Amino acid sequence: MKIFNDPIHGQIELHPLLVKIIDTPQFQRLRHLKQLGSKFLVYPGATHTRFEHSIGVAYLAGCLLKSLRDNQPELNITKQDALCVQIAGLCHDLGHGPFSHLFDGMFIPEVRPNDKWEHEDASVKMFHYMRSKNGLDKVMKEYDLNLDDDIPFTEELIKGNRTSRLLKLKIFFFLQRPPNKSFLYEIVANKLNGIDVDKWDYLARDCHYLGIPNSFDHQRLLKSARVCEVDGEKQICFRDKVADNIHGMFHTRYTLHRQALQHKIGFIIDVKIKDALVLADRKLVPGCKISDAIHDMSEYTKLTDHIYDQILLDSNPELVEAQDILNDIINRQLPKFVGEARLNEDLLEEKLLEQWQQMVDKYNTFYNQDLEAEDFDIHVLDMGFGEVGNEPIDNVHFYSKSNLNTAFKIEKYQKKKRKPEEMEKMEEELEEMEKEETGKMEEEVEEMEKEETGKMEEELEEMEKEETGKMEEEVEEMKKEETDKMEEEVKEMEKRETEEMKKMEKEEKEKIEEEEMEKMEEEVEEMEKEEMWKMEEEVEEMEEMEKEEMEKIEEEEMKEM
Template identity: 25%
Template sequence: MARLCTGVKSFKDPVHGYVDLCARLTPIVDSWVMQRLRGIKQTAFAHMVYHGMEHSRFNHSLGAAHLAGEVLNFISANTRLYFKSVGGGEFANTLLNSSEVFQLAALVHDVGHLPFSHASEVGIMEAKLIYRIPDFEKLPFRHEAYTYSLLRLVGRLAEEAGIEPVFTKSVSDDLRLILQGSGSKTMALDYGSECAANVLHQLIAGGLDVDRMDYLIRDSLYAGVRYGIFDVDRLVRVLLASPLLLEKGNRGAEVSRKACQVMVIDKGVSIVEAFLLARFYMFSEVYLHRVVEAYNSIYGRLFSILARDGLLSIEKNSGEIDIPTPQSIAEEKQWALEEWRSLDDLAVMQLIRRIYLGKTKASQEAKTLTSMLIERRHPRLYKVIEDKKLWGLYISYLYEGYAPEWAKPFLDELLELQNRHPLLMVRPLRVDVISLDRLGVYHRATGEITTFSSTGEGGGQELRRLQKLAELSLYRVVVFARQGEEEIAQKAINILLDLQKEGTRSERA
């Protein structure tokens, strides 16, 4: 059985006042795996618009780990109180015994980010889809694959620091259960451990999680806006979790579908609503600001152009910057770990500046894009089409390679147009839609638990209202191009509008 968090290491923090971590996490905080995140901006190129947004993934990771400890303390106390007669005390103990591994999971949840965070993921997608660079097929679209590839290394560092596993036989497998959930295919020691790990997964990646709680407030502070401000201290105090409840079915005792689930006490529904609205407005007003996305798009396209030209390469292929694959990192190949350790915003910006100053040979398109970033000249031509179905067609083709047969000619033409005209950028954007299907409301007066599948009134209505807020979104396809390239931009817009019309016709058919 793992030990409780004994001893605290505190870090002064502009958001939470102090960030308090279990003391045995200190060696992981000091490790290169975490320190690398100091060199990666939390919000990519948002600082080009909101000049205060220079903060890093390291700041956010410490904040998320702090909130993980706060949430665990309150959720355990509430679970012990409200589920006392059905094993709440024992379940609360299991949750508290996971203090170290849960804070560790929150601490390292972003260690797989590439330079400039999600903006490089756009570059990988375009390198694959627009320029069809074979080596880049080895790279994932999302940073989580890199995070998972580092868990064995992180787990070993943690065990050397005295941290013990709770749910499995190793800390690295505990981390997989918490971060990946059922997708990890990792077996817990018993049902109770599986139940607790499932709750922790929801608290770190379930929509109402410590990741979003921290970055909304932190990004608001550094942006100088109030869109993402909500009462996080109140929110962590109104959460609880249902233990491994059993109910009688046709085949005897069965696990209740309300078990192993994060819940909000009925008095806390309003603060959850405030959290969901804060998330929506931060995306609509800050993260998806048209100039922010213009610079993110310039960088994403530059990334793919540098890959096309061989300046960015995969697996020691002698580019100016070599990017290791998650598999090589998972295998802990020394050269891969060394390359990853030095792969941050500074490394990429040094290459961009060398191109800008003419010290590194590059194509004319790369030179133009680098000058747009360095000289802060974003595309002035901007067009946005708000259409969820159009967005869905484009996004599924980009990231899943799927589209109805009638849509493929339009989408292929759109990609080919960008291939021939690298300064034309067509991007799908949306608010970070989340699902609260695993959220329940606990009613103190009756002890009743209502979930999204409930058909009753009262709590059921509250949950439906919360779900509507969780799904509140904007679905945009945006077109960027430089001044003087209106004709090419209009051609891309016409393709999108034709795709939109054909989609309407196909629905009616």
């Protein structure tokens, strides 16, 4: 046995085979599937996962079986029976997809409308895949499980195959356990009256993490449970004195759904996430769709709540629209909740869908809008205290202290007597609320119309002010642009003129220099000529003087001779 420390049930012990299952990748995947899907975006504490819930269900299944076996050894509950029921409790949620019921209740029906797929079927497929991938069959044989009988029995328990019995004909189609053990099918997923260990754990766990008061004590029911014969079959019954506690269970379930699981903002977020998943279905993974994974357990094992971040951080440009939706959720830019009403009518959804277009057309005419019926989502929620019938306790059988083996139903006069004062008070308040709701809605509509009219007038005035201010800003901007443009042109002209002046000055300077050079050259030439002439004259004079000198010398020489 291995001990787990659970925040709800305290120190709990689990069979070694269950621990082997827990240590597989397929079960560890449940750590990344939040129990309440996207509700953590509304309730900050709702971050618990299906991992700890599944362990809790397996533990409570073992506790209930031990109580029945200790109190009624004649039931002949074998260790194989107990182990199969606990395995079913542990594995009943293996088939859940990202964001839990959003995936199988909203996403899959939209992208695969012809696929009659439920997460219970996926749980059985994942159970098969987990066994084959991790060699669990060998371990199961070591603990004396008969694979031919006990595996199909476990799968029946996971799927809650109570519906496989024809209730009216009283004929069993359970292949793996005889009719005298039909009560085993009521422990994990009770399709008869909804009282099962799955509900016991999620009521306690969800209320704990959401911060919602829990008026239900599952330990009281667990210890008073007893198997009796009802219409020829064995059913789990409860001591008559715990009827109030059963009412408390269904009351807690109603409160949980009303305040959290069906929260209006939570529903809006679910719709937006579903829209993002639909847009990303064909684009996130090249060559395949997200929804294809429901038929491939290898791929389904990789599919968790992390898909939100996968879509958000992917660089594929085709995912931009889906990423915009998810970013809107992060930034709390959500569609507005218009209103709600508690109505008591048959075929309510069909009537609303027929009349909604007329209501939208009337609104458009009155407010001069251009809305379509498709711009709104209508969510019809059928809320009640039980899952079967108008009064859930109608399907519960009890026994008395004086006669432990005779089952009976609580009669109407006994029900009323046994209902807690809080329940009666709440029902009266609900009836009063239903009566007041219609008048309240009319007042709200009138108030909304007044507010809308005043709002439209304010918006028009604001728009006019904005337009006037915008025009003034545009005129000032244009003036500024023109002034800037003119200043730039003047600067450009001044620049061009400066350049022209510099060019002219340069040319004039070059011209003057050229003329000066020519003049200097002429003067040099003139001077050279004059010098030459002067030199020539001097040479001639010198030659003349030399000639005279020579003549003089010659004369003297002649004289001397």
